[in-house]
Amino acid sequence: MLRFHFLRPSLSSSNLFNLSPQTLTFPLLSISRSSNTAFRSQMGSYTTSSESSKLLFRQLFEKESSTYTYLLADVAHPEKPALLVDPVDKTVERDLSLIKELGLKLIYAMNTHVHADHVTGTGLIKSRVPGVKSIISKSSNSKADLLVEHGDKIYFGNLFLEVRATPGHTLGCVTYVTGDGSNQPQPRMAFTGDALLIRGCGRTDFQILSLPKDTFLYPAHDYKGFTVSTVGEEMLYNPRLSKDEETFKHIMENLNLPYPKMIDVAVPANMVCGLQDLTGKSAETMSS
Numbered sequence: 277m278l279r280f281h282f283l284r285p286s287l288s289s290s291n292l293f294n295l296s297p298q299t300l301t302f303p304l305l306s307i308s309r310s311s312n313t314a315f316r317s318q319m320g321s322y323t324t325s326s327e328s329s330k331l332l333f334r335q336l337f338e339k340e341s342s343t344y345t346y347l348l349a350d351v352a353h354p355e356k357p358a359l360l361v362d363p364v365d366k367t368v369e370r371d372l373s374l375i376k377e378l379g380l381k382l383i384y385a386m387n388t389h390v391h392a393d394h395v396t397g398t399g400l401i402k403s404r405v406p407g408v409k410s411i412i413s414k415s416s417n418s419k420a421d422l423l424v425e426h427g428d429k430i431y432f433g434n435l436f437l438e439v440r441a442t443p444g445h446t447l448g449c450v451t452y453v454t455g456d457g458s459n460q461p462q463p464r465m466a467f468t469g470d471a472l473l474i475r476g477c478g479r480t481d482f483q484i485l486s487l488p489k490d491t492f493l494y495p496a497h498d499y500k501g502f503t504v505s506t507v508g509e510e511m512l513y514n515p516r517l518s519k520d521e522e523t524f525k526h527i528m529e530n531l532n533l534p535y536p537k538m539i540d541v542a543v544p545a546n547m548v549c550g551l552q553d554l555t556g557k558s559a560e561t562m563s564s
């Protein structure tokens with residue numbers, strides 16, 4: 277039986293702006309490397325200190341919008357449950373073929389936010405793979421099967437992602453962070469959407485930087501060929517986030533980014549998973 281559940285703390289996304297970085301700091305577990313299950317991704321090495329979970333991880337790219345889609349699965353679980361973060365409509369067939377080849381069971385297609393530069397693949401995936409649930413944040417005011425909030429946990433097998441509200445780029449932006457625990461990947465991994473890009477950002481409230489310094493950062497886009505960074509690296513070298521607040525504001529107010537080419541098509545489509553609601557049901561809110 278696959279399980280998903282929330283541990284929903286009293287924290288709500290509306291009061292997150294008042295939190296100090298300390299409030300959101302998560303201690304790094306000390307682990308014995310010698311007894312760990314080790315597995316290697318394309319970019320880094322992750323370990324768990326138990327045999328009960330094992331992460332399969334793939335970073336996938338859509339070149340027209342320079343979007344990264346992430347595939348994660350627990351391959352120690354008999355059903356190999358998997359999820360996709362930020363799938364793009366144009367690459368759905370590629371992603372589903374890979375999932376089939378790897379023998380995974382896709383259970384979630386989720387977005388970090390309502391994208392403005394591409395149409396999400398979540399609706400298309402739901403039409404292709406029965407049983408897949410779409411996920412987006414409640415604060416995005418969009419439709420999906422499951423609407424998540426800050427502090428929620430999304431389980432796939434014995435692994436899980438925590439939901440962190442990281443508004444700024446859009447009001448409903450969330451970052452999905454791998455769990456904290458001996459059977460969860462170490463170092464942790466954060467899927468930041470457009471809140472935090474490598475050496476850039478799509479506007480952020482800085483909360484991501486309160487994660488442990490060795491947390492891997494996986495953004496929704498990269499326009500220069502970077503694939504991954506870490507919290508520590510961005511704190512040192514991100515030309516925007518390493519500055520004081522006033523300088524940061526000045527930089528962001530003067531970016532003069534061009535109007536995203538697809539925004540007028542993408543935003544309305546992405547408010548409904550990229551397709552009209554396939555089940556005819558309106559979005560349900562997961563409850564604890």
Ligand SMILES: N[C@@H](CCC(=O)N[C@@H](CSS)C(=O)NCC(=O)O)C(=O)O
Pocket residue numbers: 341391392393470476477478479497533534535536537538
């Ligand atoms: N030219 C692209 C859009 C590029 C862009 O504006 N990217 C966004 C994230 S996707 S909406 C962004 O915030 N970039 C920040 C940065 O510093 O680049 C298009 O037309 O689609």
